[in-house]
Each structure stands twice: as structure tokens, then as C-alpha cells.
Amino acid sequence: MDARGRVYITRRGVHQHQGGLWEFPGGKLEVGETARLALDRELFEELAIRVIDAQPYIQIDHDYGDVQIVLHVYTVSDYSGTPCGAEGQEGRWVPLQSLTAIGSNYAFPVANQPILDKLTVMD
Secondary structure (H helix, E strand, O other), X not given: OOOOOEEEEEEOOOOOOOOOOEEOOOOOOOOOOOHHHHHXXXXXXXXXXXXXEEEEEEEEEEEOOXXXXXXXXEEEEXXXXXXXXXXXXXXXXXXXXXXXXXXXXXXXXXXXXXXXXXXHHHO
């Protein structure tokens, strides 16, 4: 979350699993990679930023039936660069209240609900 109470989200490509939904940027761990190294690599690839400081926030295990995932979620407190959709995906800063409000215009994958619930406590 930035100083203005906003978070940066991106929209998944329509041909991806859970396509068209909004998400918190990040991605898959590569073989031998720690969650923190994956965060650094993925945010550079997806948003063109370099993470300077980040803290673990929540870990989520979710089974979609066709795919099982583990989300290692971090809060990034310091970075260099300006976030943008470096892979052509839509991205935007949105007020936290926009994500956590009933009837929000931002639909997220089910696995992201625990993140949204925890953010609601911060709101």
C-alpha cells in the first residue's frame, strides 16, 4: 500500500487461468528459487520495478480442482521504478476501499479472498 492508501493490481490475461480477473502481481517460483527471489524477479518482469524492501504478509494454499497453488504474499514497502504493465497487462493503483467494499468493481480469483479479508482489517 502506498502513502495514499492505494494498492497496485493487474488484470490477468483472458487466456490465462482465472483470465480477466484482477490480481496482486507476482508469479510462479522457479526451481531452486525462494519466495523472496521470485517476488523480486516477477515484479521486475511484470511491473518493471526493483524491490528494495518487502515483508511476508500471508501464505495461502488453495485447490481450484484443476490446479493447486500456494501464494506467498508480500507487502512491498520500498522499490525503485514506476510500476507499469511491462508484459502488456492492465495495471492500476486503486484505493484499498475500492477492493474491499461490498459490490467492488474488481473481481479477484477465489484464492485471493484471504488477502482481501486481511486488507479489510487494515482499512
